[in-house]
Amino acid sequence: KQEVTQIPAALSVPEGxxxxxxxxxxxxxxxxxxxxxxxxxKGLTSLLLIQSSQREQTSGRLNAxxxxxxxxxxxxxxxxxxxxxxxxLCAVDPRxxxxxxTFGDGTTLTVKP
Amino acid sequence: xxxxxxSPKYLFRKEGQNVTLSCEQNLNHDAMYWYRQDPGxxxxxxxxSQIVNDFQKGDIAEGYSxxxxxxxxxxxxxxxxxxxxxxxxxxxxxxxxxGTEAFFGQxxxxxxx
Numbered sequence: 001k002q003e004v005t006q007i008p009a010a011l012s013v014p015e016g017x018x019x020x021x022x023x024x025x026x027x028x029x030x031x032x033x034x035x036x037x038x039x040x041x042k043g044l045t046s047l048l049l050i051q052s053s054q055r056e057q058t059s060g061r062l063n064a065x066x067x068x069x070x071x072x073x074x075x076x077x078x079x080x081x082x083x084x085x086x087x088x089l090c091a092v093d094p095r096x097x098x099x100x101x102t103f104g105d106g107t108t109l110t111v112k113p
Numbered sequence: 114x115x116x117x118x119x120s121p122k123y124l125f126r127k128e129g130q131n132v133t134l135s136c137e138q139n140l141n142h143d144a145m146y147w148y149r150q151d152p153g154x155x156x157x158x159x160x161x162s163q164i165v166n167d168f169q170k171g172d173i174a175e176g177y178s179x180x181x182x183x184x185x186x187x188x189x190x191x192x193x194x195x196x197x198x199x200x201x202x203x204x205x206x207x208x209x210x211x212g213t214e215a216f217f218g219q220x221x222x223x224x225x226x
Contacts, residue, residue, distance in 0.1 A: 004155070031211035043119075043203055043217040044156075051212065089155065093211035098163060099144055100171065101215065103155035 002027045004092055006104035013080055014112050021075040021107050023090035028068050031093040035064050035075050038087045038106065047075070047088075080111045116140065119204050119218035125226050126191065126198060134189045134221045136204035145187040146205040146215075149173060156203060162187055163210060191223060199225050 003026045013019050032051045036044040048057045048064040050073070056065040063076040073090060087108045091101040117138045126132045136145065144163045148156040158171030162181040176195025181187055191198045204218045
């Protein structure tokens with residue numbers, strides 16, 4: 001059974017710092033991995049989707065990498081801002097094709113002004 | 114604007130009552146999903162549907178029921194058999210299954226009173 005782990009559970013950084021969030025998964029036979037952002041009491045907002053054949057994806061100040069063989073993904077946030085404060089979740093899809101994602105518990109990021 | 118709409122945002126249920134959570138999407142997506150999120154935890158899959166008039170149980174389907182009579186709509190009923198229904202419920206959709214980006218609604222917070 002696929003397990004997804006995100007460490008640390010919480011992270012606090014000063015504004016302007018570059019940071020990395022980690023996501024690890026136990027079964028490397030994945031279809032894709034997706035990173036989401038969740039604000040308190042809100043739904044999930046999709047940030048980046050990486051297909052299993054890709055190594056990384058970029059959107060603005062965000063860069064996500066995928067190393068399938070080692071079961072790891074990282075989300076790099078450049079020049080962090082207080083507005084980046086949120087919980088970040090990663091999710092992996094198995095090769096079954098139904099899109100039954102397995103989610104990590106998330107990393108709660110606080111960016112201090 | 115295209116998107117996923119969940120209603121209501123807050124819902125209160127008395128002991129022994131069935132309640133129905135609404136999820137509507139105008140993205141023309143085939144696949145729809147219901148997740149449950151408990152505090153500090155990742156998402157757990159309740160039910161999913163890949164096509165109209167067909168749906169499958171997820172990891173925690175007991176005490177829940179769904180229907181998929183229209184492509185745009187995937188309502189979730191929380192029955193009296195669900196012993197611990199207080200949670201945040203999230204609906205998602207994807208163009209197809211795995212490999213396509215998942216989009217989420219804003220969630221419904223259900224509380225048993």
